[in-house]
C-alpha cells in the first residue's frame with residue numbers, strides 16, 4: 001500500500017506534541033457528514049484546521065463547525081496537501097479512486113466505505129473493542145458497517161467471558177443507512193400516501209413507507225445479500241474470532257434513524273441473564289434498558305441522537321441450553337458511522353500514531 005510518513009506531517013508532530021491535527025472531511029454535506037460535524041463540536045475534537053469537501057455540486061455551500069462558517073470545496077487531490085487525518089465518508093467510487101493518493105500525500109485516512117474493510121493490511125476498528133489494532137495501520141483505517149458495529153459492541157463483552165460459537169442476527173435498519181436522499185424519500189412517501197398521490201420510489205427497489213424490505217445491499221450467489229455478509233465477516237474480523245458461525249438477515253424498515261437487531265447467541269457454556277446484564281452494563285458505550293414488565297426496552301425513538309448502543313429483552317434462548325436472545329438498538333449515523341470515526345481519530349492522537357516508525 002506504500003504507506004510512509006511524509007515529512008511535513010511527521011516533522012510537525014515530532015516538533016510539537018501539542019499541535020493539533022489538520023483534518024479534511026470528504027462527504028461533509030452527507031447524512032454522516034452532517035452528524036460528523038456536530039459530534040466534532042460536541043466532543044471538542046481538537047483540530048488546527050478543517051477542510052470540508054464534497055462533490056462539485058456542493059462547492060461554495062457554507063456549513064457551520066464550532067461556531068465558524070466554512071465553505072465546502074470540491075474534492076481534489078490538491079485539497080489533501082497538509083492534511084493529517086482525512087475522514088472519507090462519500091461513496092464507494094470516491095473511496096476507491098482517492099484513498100491511495102490521500103495516503104501518499106501524507107494523511108491517515110479513516111474510511112467509512114466497505115472498500116478496505118476486509119483488506120488484511122487495514123485495521124477495522126471499533127475503539128472499545130480493538131483500539132490496539134490501530135498500531136498496525138499503514139495509512140488507512142476502516143470503520144465497520146453500521147449494523148455490524150452495534151452488534152459487535154453488544155456481543156464482545158459477552159464473548160470475552162464465554163466464547164460465542166454461533167449467532168443468528170435479524171436487523172431492522174433505518175433508511176438513513178442509505179444516505180440523506182433516502183430520509184427525504186421516506187418523508188415524501190408518507191406525504192404522498194396521506195395525500196392519496198402516487199408514491200415515487202428511487203432510493204430502494206420498492207416503496208419503503210408502510211413497507212418492510214428484506215433486501216439491503218446487492219445479491220450474492222449464495223442467496224445472502226452483501227449487507228448480510230458484512231455482518232458475518234466484519235464481526236469476525238473486529239472480534240478476532242474467525243471461528244464464530246454467523247447467519248444474518250438484513251431488513252429495511254420505515255424508520256428515519258436507528259438500526260434495531262434481534263440476535264440469538266450460542267455460547268460455549270451456559271450464560272445467565274444476570275451475568276450478561278452485568279457484563280454489558282460494565283462495558284463502555286453500552287447501556288442496558290431491560291424491563292418488559294414496565295415496557296422498558298431499546299427503541300429507535302430512544303436511540304436516535306444518542307451515542308450509546310442500547311441492549312434489552314435479554315433472555316434465555318428457549319431453543320438452546322447455552323443460548324441467549326437480545327435486542328440491540330443504536331443510532332447508525334453516530335456509533336454506526338460518525339462517532340466511531342471520531343473515536344478512532346481520538347485514539348490515533350492518543351496513541352501518537354502519526355509519528356515515524358510505521359512499516360513502509
Ligand SMILES: NC(=O)c1ccc[n+]([C@@H]2O[C@H](COP(=O)([O-])OP(=O)(O)OC[C@H]3O[C@@H](n4cnc5c(N)ncnc54)[C@H](OP(=O)(O)O)[C@@H]3O)[C@@H](O)[C@H]2O)c1
Nearest residue numbers: 027029030031032054055058089090112146177179180337
Ligand atoms: N448512513 C449510514 O448509516 C452509514 C453508516 C456507515 C457507513 N456509511 C458510509 O458512509 C458513506 C456516506 O454515507 P451517507 O449516508 O452520508 O451518504 P449521503 O448522505 O448520500 O452523502 C454522500 C456524501 O458524499 C459526497 N459525494 C458524492 N459524490 C462525491 C464525489 N464524486 N466527490 C466527493 N464527494 C462526493 C456527497 O456530496 P454532495 O452533497 O456534493 O453530493 C455527500 O457529502 C458511504 O460510504 C456509506 O456507505 C454510512
